[in-house]
Amino acid sequence: MSEGESEGELEYMDVDRKLVDRIAKDSVVWSCFHGLVVADKSYQASGFYPGIGLAHAPFALLPARFPEKEWREASDLAPIINHLVHRVSSDATFLHESFSKSKKLDEFTSRLLDIHSKMLQINKKEEIQLGLHRSDYLLDEKTKSLFLVELKTISSPFAGLSSLVTQLHRYILSRYGKLLGLDSERIPANGALDQYAEALAKAWSEYNNPRAVIMIVVLAEEQNMYDQYLVSTVLNDRYPFLICYNTYNITTIRKTLAEVDQQGEILPDGTLSVDGEAVSVIYFRAGCTPVDYPSESEWRARLLMERSCAVKCPSISYHLVGSKRIQQELAKPGVLERFLENKDDIVKLRKCFAGLWSLDDSDIVEKAIESPKLFMMKPLRKEGGKNIYGYDVRETLLRWQKRKTIEDAAYFLMQRIFPTISSTVFMDHGLWIKERASSELGIFSTYLRNKDKVIINKQSGYLMRTIGSTLSYGEPVPWGFPMLDSVYLTDEPNNT
Amino acid sequence: MSEGESEGELEYMDVDRKLVDRIAKDSVVWSCFHGLVVADKSYQASGFYPGIGLAHAPFALLPARFPEKEWREASDLAPIINHLVHRVSSDATFLHESFSKSKKLDEFTSRLLDIHSKMLQINKKEEIQLGLHRSDYLLDEKTKSLFLVELKTISSPFAGLSSLVTQLHRYILSRYGKLLGLDSERIPANGALDQYAEALAKAWSEYNNPRAVIMIVVLAEEQNMYDQYLVSTVLNDRYPFLICYNTYNITTIRKTLAEVDQQGEILPDGTLSVDGEAVSVIYFRAGCTPVDYPSESEWRARLLMERSCAVKCPSISYHLVGSKRIQQELAKPGVLERFLENKDDIVKLRKCFAGLWSLDDSDIVEKAIESPKLFMMKPLRKEGGKNIYGYDVRETLLRWQKRKTIEDAAYFLMQRIFPTISSTVFMDHGLWIKERASSELGIFSTYLRNKDKVIINKQSGYLMRTIGSTLSYGEPVPWGFPMLDSVYLTDEPNNT
Numbered sequence: 001m002s003e004g005e006s007e008g009e010l011e012y013m014d015v016d017r018k019l020v021d022r023i024a025k026d027s028v029v030w031s032c033f034h035g036l037v038v039a040d041k042s043y044q045a046s047g048f049y050p051g052i053g054l055a056h057a058p059f060a061l062l063p064a065r066f067p068e069k070e071w072r073e074a075s076d077l078a079p080i081i082n083h084l085v086h087r088v089s090s091d092a093t094f095l096h097e098s099f100s101k102s103k104k105l106d107e108f109t110s111r112l113l114d115i116h117s118k119m120l121q122i123n124k125k126e127e128i129q130l131g132l133h134r135s136d137y138l139l140d141e142k143t144k145s146l147f148l149v150e151l152k153t154i155s156s157p158f159a160g161l162s163s164l165v166t167q168l169h170r171y172i173l174s175r176y177g178k179l180l181g182l183d184s185e186r187i188p189a190n191g192a193l194d195q196y197a198e199a200l201a202k203a204w205s206e207y208n209n210p211r212a213v214i215m216i217v218v219l220a221e222e223q224n225m226y227d228q229y230l231v232s233t234v235l236n237d238r239y240p241f242l243i244c245y246n247t248y249n250i251t252t253i254r255k256t257l258a259e260v261d262q263q264g265e266i267l268p269d270g271t272l273s274v275d276g277e278a279v280s281v282i283y284f285r286a287g288c289t290p291v292d293y294p295s296e297s298e299w300r301a302r303l304l305m306e307r308s309c310a311v312k313c314p315s316i317s318y319h320l321v322g323s324k325r326i327q328q329e330l331a332k333p334g335v336l337e338r339f340l341e342n343k344d345d346i347v348k349l350r351k352c353f354a355g356l357w358s359l360d361d362s363d364i365v366e367k368a369i370e371s372p373k374l375f376m377m378k379p380l381r382k383e384g385g386k387n388i389y390g391y392d393v394r395e396t397l398l399r400w401q402k403r404k405t406i407e408d409a410a411y412f413l414m415q416r417i418f419p420t421i422s423s424t425v426f427m428d429h430g431l432w433i434k435e436r437a438s439s440e441l442g443i444f445s446t447y448l449r450n451k452d453k454v455i456i457n458k459q460s461g462y463l464m465r466t467i468g469s470t471l472s473y474g475e476p477v478p479w480g481f482p483m484l485d486s487v488y489l490t491d492e493p494n495n496t
Numbered sequence: 497m498s499e500g501e502s503e504g505e506l507e508y509m510d511v512d513r514k515l516v517d518r519i520a521k522d523s524v525v526w527s528c529f530h531g532l533v534v535a536d537k538s539y540q541a542s543g544f545y546p547g548i549g550l551a552h553a554p555f556a557l558l559p560a561r562f563p564e565k566e567w568r569e570a571s572d573l574a575p576i577i578n579h580l581v582h583r584v585s586s587d588a589t590f591l592h593e594s595f596s597k598s599k600k601l602d603e604f605t606s607r608l609l610d611i612h613s614k615m616l617q618i619n620k621k622e623e624i625q626l627g628l629h630r631s632d633y634l635l636d637e638k639t640k641s642l643f644l645v646e647l648k649t650i651s652s653p654f655a656g657l658s659s660l661v662t663q664l665h666r667y668i669l670s671r672y673g674k675l676l677g678l679d680s681e682r683i684p685a686n687g688a689l690d691q692y693a694e695a696l697a698k699a700w701s702e703y704n705n706p707r708a709v710i711m712i713v714v715l716a717e718e719q720n721m722y723d724q725y726l727v728s729t730v731l732n733d734r735y736p737f738l739i740c741y742n743t744y745n746i747t748t749i750r751k752t753l754a755e756v757d758q759q760g761e762i763l764p765d766g767t768l769s770v771d772g773e774a775v776s777v778i779y780f781r782a783g784c785t786p787v788d789y790p791s792e793s794e795w796r797a798r799l800l801m802e803r804s805c806a807v808k809c810p811s812i813s814y815h816l817v818g819s820k821r822i823q824q825e826l827a828k829p830g831v832l833e834r835f836l837e838n839k840d841d842i843v844k845l846r847k848c849f850a851g852l853w854s855l856d857d858s859d860i861v862e863k864a865i866e867s868p869k870l871f872m873m874k875p876l877r878k879e880g881g882k883n884i885y886g887y888d889v890r891e892t893l894l895r896w897q898k899r900k901t902i903e904d905a906a907y908f909l910m911q912r913i914f915p916t917i918s919s920t921v922f923m924d925h926g927l928w929i930k931e932r933a934s935s936e937l938g939i940f941s942t943y944l945r946n947k948d949k950v951i952i953n954k955q956s957g958y959l960m961r962t963i964g965s966t967l968s969y970g971e972p973v974p975w976g977f978p979m980l981d982s983v984y985l986t987d988e989p990n991n992t
Contacts, residue, residue, distance in 0.1 A: 007599040024544065026732075028545075028546045028547035029546050029547070029725050029729065031547060032531060032533060032546055032547060032550060032722060032725070033530075033531035033722075033725070033726070033729060034529075034531075035528060035529035035530075037550070038530060040539075040549070041547070043536075043539055043549065049524075049926035049927070050521065050524050050525050050528060050552075050926060051527060051528060051551060051552035051923075052536070052551045052552075052925050052926045053536070053539065053549065053550075053551070053553065053926070054528060054533070054549075054550035055547060055550065056546075056548075057548070226528060226529075229525050229528070229529070230529070233525065233529060236522075277807075318741045330557035416706040427547075428792035429547070429548050430545035430546060430548045431545070
């Protein structure tokens, strides 16, 4: 169908073009028959209704190599991070103090904090707490170290599609592995979809109202809706593939924040009722970013849900723990000790903390202007702008210092990490293309507790994302958008 | 999501709008996760590559009622028709005489006959014969009789998608049947996909070259490619659903007629080799209509394949038996007796023959002008134009008589059949709409023989298609394009 463009070697995919064509077409057809799909932006209205304008999800044709030792390290951190999130979320003083250190707090976080304060005022207790988190790691090629670069405590997308990509890669290797010299057994199982559904179902069960539904809070337009529908499909007991072992019969409904505002009410006993249906669990797949709240209606909905006795995934305090500001605080000396007792856990976790600094910190800003190659600038939230690398860091900081706008910038500084760059084949819009790329490993985790009883606390599958990378000032800089990928475990310390 | 437009009653779907919304969305999501999809014409290039511009296949939300007695009648005819096709195909004299009766034969059939004659000249024998046929029936409301209105011996699409629609309807009724007062057990099993794949696999096995592939002859652009990919996916042992019980590991390749011309050759031992691969079975999903042969290249390919020792599905003689001309001959008194021995079979089959007449037949043309309501005019091939009904039959025939163009018209006359019209809900492009509609039942059948040994001869699933109908001169006339549907068996003689 298509031809690769780059002329470099395919490395471990150094196979003939005809075979790549065959694997590519085979894997695209597999995707269409297994729900590994997204709503295609170029097709109008595809994000509004299921069933129109579908395309296979963009993915890497073969799994990305990743050293087994670091893979286990990241997986082992999942329950520790789950525990940490819960402990931090319970420390209201720490949360408010951390945010109060910002000279100027962005409006979005302020409003989340307002809701949090209101809940403190009314002494609201969350007995059942459900966390579906994702910790994202980069493997630094120079130091061979694993760095935690992001912690998502709300929405955490791709549990569904990433499980399917793993299945796809296992299928490809079971079929073409001999020709490619690859072993499908080296791809670790990915139970993300199964375990996300399991955690939601168990939370529903703890809530203990058999007639209540699970409500997924969604955007009106969502290109990634099939990832969400995979979860609800498993909850409704419909997904036919063997990757899901559990069966449920739980009704899910999808509502936007505005619909929750219009149709929602809190009954006298605290039950959240939306459009006449009692809601047991609220699963946020929207509401994580300022653009999700275009009017007061959405904020009213958020407050309403928080006031109700439905299980929130996440609660407002879990949501706040995922903010960059908290990660910066946690990275400071002595802070982890406030929340974790186990010394080993603290050592393991701290080892993975990438340096994160607020732009309020003038010492670090000076250091970054001096040695920009050791830093990168990241927006506080995904939609806030692009990452800034290399000499652009110096130029941007100098420009902002001059204009004295630095306090307003919704950016922070992060220690620069250099992931391994290797050749890969991307599948996008039915065509394959060979690229230089680097990968980021996301570890899903699930956490459920009812009062003092921890019901679930575990690693729950993974998301590998591989992104095209070019050289800028002799250093790799990612571009484009990430392709779904999975992990091919290797014995080497790194991709060599 | 959408609202129905018609205000008439929903008959056995007389349920509330909110429930229809829920079933509709549920079924569309099911479709996306099970491969019940087509390439959406409105999305450029969607018909050229898999994986882009997909939409759920258009379908009826609930299965169409059909009386069990007539359902069994149609199913029981399948092996008789298979046998008839084979017998007629073996009678070269009958074939050529039948076509020679046409005053002017269309060019397409002439060229097929040319190939057939060439094969007779070289005394080509087809030892392994594979038929994947589909017989289409209408149930006449007035006479309560079943009429065979079409026999397809080439391409016979929708074995894949129709199997999925049956699964979908069973799923819907298992989930909502109680609310709807419907029983999923009343939907007969549909093994079309499974059995088409089985027949192809057994033909491959009879050919007895484990390294040979099955070649699917396709169009360069094909909106219905997923229906085809379902068959190849089962052959490759990849379709994960429980509707397919057999597993194979047969490689399939897809080639256009032009590609077969460019890449194909016949090896000294008679093997067809295409792009270096030995072909065991040729499965035509293109080549059934004149537009599939835009140049001499396609005709060269067809001749090349016919000359080879690959199993053709269908051979040129099987293909010819499916033409309207042969059906007209078979409907004449005494003709069936030439091919079938069993008197009961002949009675059963003749009972279902709708009157079919060539426009050469001036007596019938006069009768049709006199009583146009008893006839309809159908194009000889699907792409030849629209059906003509009622007084338009008289006007058209009179106009053609005047212009003396009647002999050139690629139409034939058929006894008018009045199928039952009932309310239905169509799902199209993610939206539901309530319509008046009528249904046509297609019975798939498979037939495989090697020399004198009949290996397979059976009914193999079904295709129900339901089409919107409006009243014209007080009589129902179909419009739009058919929706995939399945059968809901009833005890009544007809839909009352």
